[in-house]
Amino acid sequence: VSPGHRPTIVDVANLSGVSKSTVSNVLIGAGRVSEATRSRVLEAIDALGYRPNSLARDLVRRRAHAIGVVVGDLANTFYAELVKLLEVRAAEAAYTTIVCNTDGDLERERARVETLLERAVSGVAMLQFSGDASVLRELEAARVPVVVVSCWEERADCVAIDDEAATRAAVEHLHGLGHRRIAHLTGALVEDGTRAARYAGFELAMAGHGLTARLVDVRDATGPALRALVTGAGGITAFAAANDLMAVQLIDALEAEGIRVPDDVSVAGLDGIELGAHSRIALTTVAQPRELLVDRGLELLLARMDDGDGERPPRHVALAPSLVVRGSTAAPRAP
Amino acid sequence: VSPGHRPTIVDVANLSGVSKSTVSNVLIGAGRVSEATRSRVLEAIDALGYRPNSLARDLVRRRAHAIGVVVGDLANTFYAELVKLLEVRAAEAAYTTIVCNTDGDLERERARVETLLERAVSGVAMLQFSGDASVLRELEAARVPVVVVSCWEERADCVAIDDEAATRAAVEHLHGLGHRRIAHLTGALVEDGTRAARYAGFELAMAGHGLTARLVDVRDATGPALRALVTGAGGITAFAAANDLMAVQLIDALEAEGIRVPDDVSVAGLDGIELGAHSRIALTTVAQPRELLVDRGLELLLARMDDGDGERPPRHVALAPSLVVRGSTAAPRAP
DNA sequence: GTGAAAGCGCTAACAG
């Protein structure tokens, strides 16, 4: 009864005097087992210290009970927290979580997705997506459901905030404070689609107030350039950044120039990362509802996974962002 | 040749007119295949868009080509970055990374490790470990190698910084600045062993200078209590915290009381998290070498995994931390 | 060099 190694379902079957299938039924909980045998099997199981082998189970089911999470940069707390939430929810649904860090590199994204496909994951959550069509195609060909979380994607199930509404909220806040010369700060760190949408919202809101939108790339936001931007009669008095990281960087750069925030210039972010909450940073920001992002995302994914064959068109969920006012914004200085 | 579904090794074999085994040999790169057949097989592979099924491969090998990473809290940037580095290194070695977030909860740790065992991972890296002996025992019984990274653990392979040296470095720095009344800030967030070791180093260093060590729990470090602690003739002039998060919290609490850092009181951390590097925080800290932690950790793990049967005793690697002086420490005020 | 055969540990019809 005791082979040198890890006990299998057969050992359990022998010890309890039933067949493999019966043991399997007990394990899976398929109702067709009498109480008597069930408990005999259960006894055998822990007498042996038997542990089911998911590898074998997954092979026959042709699908690993795991979901792949593709993330651009785990060192970015915003994403790290999303991954954490995802892992917790996935575990509740008995799925393990395989993480893949792409560093925003397309080749790596391709390679990682390929690995996930080889591992036959049940679904993939992309917390950052290059937008590359071939990646989507591969996934679809392999019939592995995907959900894109936190950035907008028409071609797949997706849950993200309403980017336009987010920048609009920032503008309204700044405008309400009295600012009129406001610039949008953006950069390559934001996915293309997201960047466009956020800028669109900014522009719209500004136009709504009869103001002209100005755009600054974070790479150009260095010392002297910044100084030129914010001083003088037509100088910018407030920035609405496309994300928190850039906003914080901007604050750094401004203060290195001796320009105080918010006394001289106001800065608003977008994301709601922890860093911004610290009292010394106190970043006013438009926060993304992280839990919702994850909950709805996993919901879409699980739904798609349960569907035998989900040829349904992509579903999109747009979540509302929320303004968090902290200390980095204030009324403009009297001219 | 084209069944409705995902092609298997048999399809490749048929198309290229060889047997499964030969295809397998090509895939694995076992040398015994002629150039001619090899290329025929390769052609068939991409004609079919064949992708090997790791589930089947792992089943026969009885080991998933994956490593499990158990982490307490992914939302803590220090750990998130370790996980990120681990994922990258693991991927380089063709291992996928399964993450498990325990929230520091023993039951969850047990459950997650159990899952990893069912999935038959090749190895487990614990970035935070309850210290529970039964977890270690299970892992050992299943012959799954473990490495504990970033916190000290005698009973298993382990790589961590020399905790005593770390707090000692903080004390030396503070002492050099002229501080004499220094307290160690600790709390429940740090694992027991680590907490003890860090305090021991602190005490030793203080004793070396003929000074008495004082200990403050972060939970007691609230407004009024803090004020009492740092004012008056015998008031504390500097804190050496057991980790960065607590140090930052302390700064918050101090400044909320109107006590300025570093003008009135100096604060040094331990970890080297990103947050501390931000100019508005500028935390002086004793940094852990994260890359080394991960590299050496994975090295130990892979070594153990390759060993047919590694009954070798645990190996321990102690890494040297490094002082990073920033703006949260300064000479004490003239009395 | 290449192929045939024998599983890895489990699930899933289908009989009994």
Add this chain to the structure above:
DNA sequence: CTGTTAGCGCTTTCAC
């Protein structure tokens, strides 16, 4: 309610 029979897709001796 339980057992029998087939595999899932791949690796791996061992002959040829």
